[in-house]
Amino acid sequence: DTEVTQTPKHLVMGMTNKKSLKCEQHMGHRAMYWYKQKAKKPPELMFVYSYEKLSINESVPSRFSPECPNSSLLNLHLHALQPEDSALYLCASSLRQSTNEKLFFGSGTQLSVL
Amino acid sequence: EDQVTQSPEALRLQEGESSSLNCSYTVSGLRGLFWYRQDPGKGPEFLFTLYSAGEEKEKERLKATLTKKESFLHITAPKPEDSATYLCAVRGGSNYKLTFGKGTLLTVNP
Numbered sequence: 001d002t003e004v005t006q007t008p009k010h011l012v013m014g015m016t017n018k019k020s021l022k023c024e025q026h027m028g029h030r031a032m033y034w035y036k037q038k039a040k041k042p043p044e045l046m047f048v049y050s051y052e053k054l055s056i057n058e059s060v061p062s063r064f065s066p067e068c069p070n071s072s073l074l075n076l077h078l079h080a081l082q083p084e085d086s087a088l089y090l091c092a093s094s095l096r097q098s099t100n101e102k103l104f105f106g107s108g109t110q111l112s113v114l
Numbered sequence: 115e116d117q118v119t120q121s122p123e124a125l126r127l128q129e130g131e132s133s134s135l136n137c138s139y140t141v142s143g144l145r146g147l148f149w150y151r152q153d154p155g156k157g158p159e160f161l162f163t164l165y166s167a168g169e170e171k172e173k174e175r176l177k178a179t180l181t182k183k184e185s186f187l188h189i190t191a192p193k194p195e196d197s198a199t200y201l202c203a204v205r206g207g208s209n210y211k212l213t214f215g216k217g218t219l220l221t222v223n224p
Contacts, residue, residue: 004157042201042214043158056210090157097210100146100165105157 004106006091012112015081021109023074023091029104031055031097032074034066035090037108043090049074050097081113116141116206120215127192127222135187135218141206147185148212149178150201158201161187192222 004025013019023032031050035043048056049068063085065077074091088108094101117140127133139147146165150158162171164180171178175196177188187200199217206213 006157042203042216045211048210088155092157100163100205102146102148102160102163103212104160105150108155108157110155 004091004093004104006089006106006109008109009107010110010112012114013078013081014114015083017081018077018079020078021076021089021091021111023076023106024072025093025104026072027093027095027104028071029093029095030071031094031101032068033092033094033103034064034074034076035092035105037088037090039087047076048097055097078111081111083113086111086113116204116211116213118202118204118213118215120200120202120218122218123216124219125221127189127220129193129222129224130191132188132190132192134189135200135220137185137187137202137215138183139185139202139204141204141213143207145205145207147180148203148205149185149187150203152199152201152217154199161200189220192220194222194224196220197222 007022034046037043046060047066052068063080067075090108091106092103094103119138121136149161152158162178167182179186199219201217203212203214
């Protein structure tokens, strides 16, 4: 299994809603990532988890809250988002957080905030 | 700060017309240069990792090469299914972050 699975594929939410994005991998990877990608732009790193601990937070607003319940799962909890948060949210994983490891990406969740 | 510049921004080819995409980079101590393919509304799909100048890797119609300042993705006799955005990214030194270029949108017409 060489897949990173993200659910849901599409999400529409209002600014007062609370929702969660989910990501799962069964490759034994111990580093997991959240990226945000706006249309026609490259992916931008949001968070990195290494061995289930938050390793990097790229100064992301607190309305985005990551969680790593175990080595296979990664969640992103969303609350009080703004329309400008609409984007493709990508989960990725790598064997470790070392600097020469390739990342495997999921297909993403296309988020629209109304 | 690591920097990646890809050119051209967009490239339109006829089926069978070979060409190359360029990725210029500035990084302190290259740990890896990565090529990804991304289809609209999907996540990037890993293609190649290159680690040192002179290295080359091939996969079907694609061949990636690396020098000390740039990488090329050569596409030989492309087919319409090769149409996608091709992203280049680097990791340098002790930097945990994968720095992406803005990508090249490749369109192959039948």
